Amino acid sequence: MELTRIEFRVGLFKGVLLGLREYDFESEDVKEKDIVIYLGMVQFIVTLIYNKKEYEGDMYKGEE
Numbered sequence: 001m002e003l004t005r006i007e008f009r010v011g012l013f014k015g016v017l018l019g020l021r022e023y024d025f026e027s028e029d030v031k032e033k034d035i036v037i038y039l040g041m042v043q044f045i046v047t048l049i050y051n052k053k054e055y056e057g058d059m060y061k062g063e064e
Contacts (some may be wrong), residue, residue: 007047
């Protein structure tokens, strides 16, 4: 897998919390991992997006 993109987001939520949580999402071509840091009423979200297919030259491996 190859890291193709990183996204940063900030949000608010109801309540007060201190902690860290991870979420994983997968589709056929892409895997995403969200890392959420909760500080008080603010959440900081880092999303790591991976390409699951491996490249070989200009073509994907396993395709013609």
